[in-house]
Amino acid sequence: MERERPDTPFVLLDRDKLEANIAAMAAFSRAAGVALRPHVKAHKTSEIALKQLAAGAVGVTVTTLKEAEVMYGGGVKNIFLACQLADSGKIRRLFSLGEKAEVSVALDSNEGALLLAGAAKERKRRLSVLLEVNTGLDRCGVLPGKETLELAREVMKMPGLRLKGIFTHAGQVYGASSPAEVSAIGRQEGELMVKTAEILRQAGIPVEVVSVGSTPTACVAGMVKGVTEIRPGNYVFYDAIQVGLGVVPAQRCALSVVATVISKPVPGRIVIDAGSKSLALDRGAHGTTVVEGYGIIKKYPHLTLARLSEEHGIIQSAPEGGREPEIGEQLEIIPNHACVVVNLADHLVVARDGEIVERWQVKARGH
Ligand SMILES: Cc1ncc(COP(=O)(O)O)c(C=O)c1O
Incomplete structure (x- = not known):
């Protein structure tokens, strides 16, 4: 028990509210029949990730190698790096993590795929990748449908890579001006992804994971039939936004x-x-x-x-x-x-x- 109050300013976390938020999202994912892979960039703290896993999360999402390494050090064994890697130092760190944990990584270009496939070949390893699809945030990602199919076809030719699925983050929802708009963006996020997965499957490309989510859209996109995974992050805390x-x-x-x-x-x-x-x-x-x-x-x-x-x-x-x-x-x-x-x-x-x-x-x- 630590009772000493630190000097201000400090960051105070209400454990009951944290645990209630974690439990509520886990309950949603169970009821909707989708896997929960929370984004730990929100808390960057192993203690919270372990609570999320204990509540039923299948693994975590990270953006940085440091997040991935800290999570592994804290006992997390299943990690999705939702960010493109384009330099050899980070790729080396990813592969070294992959020797101990189940890792997968984001991809949205042929150039990126060749880099990862080359590194996999050198190490005689196979790396799981998810293609990032741009459903409106206009950050990384290929467009839904034909553009995703074209990249998937290229990745399928690379023996060092295993195409596990597709993912998106509809972060444009943070510009929504009403709860109705939040819901509409969430529905569109899910539907575009399910349609894209179908296009790939019709072309003979297996798609195991259809992953969506932000905190505002997770419980809407997660209800779209065919979505398999949600990745909210901020929900452990919530905030004024x-x-x-x-x-x-x-x-x-x-x-x-x-x-x-x-x-x-x-x-x-x-x-x-x-x-x-x-x-x-x-x-x-x-x-x-x-x-x-x-x-x-x-x-x-x-x-x-x-x-x-x-x-x-x-x-x-x-x-x-x-x-x-x-x-x-x-x-x-x-x-x-x-x-x-x-x-x-x-x-x-x-x-x-x-x-x-x-x-x-x-x-x-x-x-
Ligand atoms: C790829 C990706 N997935 C999931 C999330 C989690 O979204 P949120 O911050 O709304 O919880 C983010 C947040 O930036 C993200 O970039």
Whole structure:
């Protein structure tokens, strides 16, 4: 039991809410009959990944080699690297991980496929790959349908590669302006992928995995018949962006940044000791702006955290007055984007019933 309260700012994690969020997504995946492979970029912490696996996740998704290596070190044996690799150092690290764990990796070009196939041949190994399909985020990925089929045909000619399936991330959902739009994007994500998988199968190419998902779309895309796997990440915490999109109410958010009021220099201005180096400047995800201010101040939701310097946050009190915090008071702030906040912290301070019980190291932060 660790009871000492750290100096502010620090990242506080409500263990009951975390476990409830993990259990709810696991229950959805079981009911929908789809595998759950959570994206651990959200927490970068082995303790949380192990809870996700214990709740029924089949493995994890990562974006970086460091995340993959930390997860393996923490006991995770099944890892999908959802990012293209184009340099020999990272490819070497992937293969060395593949000697100990079941790994698969993203692919979206013939050039990338040749690089991986060459490395596999050198090592006399076979690497599992999933083709990334662009269902609207316009980041990586080939287009659904014909373009995916063309790449799949090339990959099938490369003996070092085993084509396991296709995946997508409909991150454009973070620009949605209503819950109805969130649902429409999720449905389209699932349907485009199932159709693409069918086109490949009709051409004689086996597709075992049809993987979709973001936190807002997982429970919609995951219901489309033919989808086999969902990969939400942020859902373990949720945050002010998810609340703004209407995905969950603020009460479901498990993570907050704790800050102290350090100054009230003039009426209407309340200054805290947390700025962009703990709360981050995100106002949306993938380049969108969907929320006002820089977080939800839990006890004072009517106040706006309007500006951030690096180590200061400036709260505007409401023009119509109302309750406001005093100098020395600690505030819990639900950050806009929890995944980025976690990457800025060394530890998550874990609490149960308001009492600090543990500290988990964010081992895969940085890099
Ligand atoms: C490829 C991929 N899959 C899954 C996710 C998880 O999505 P979310 O952050 O909405 O939980 C992400 C997030 O960026 C991603 O890039």
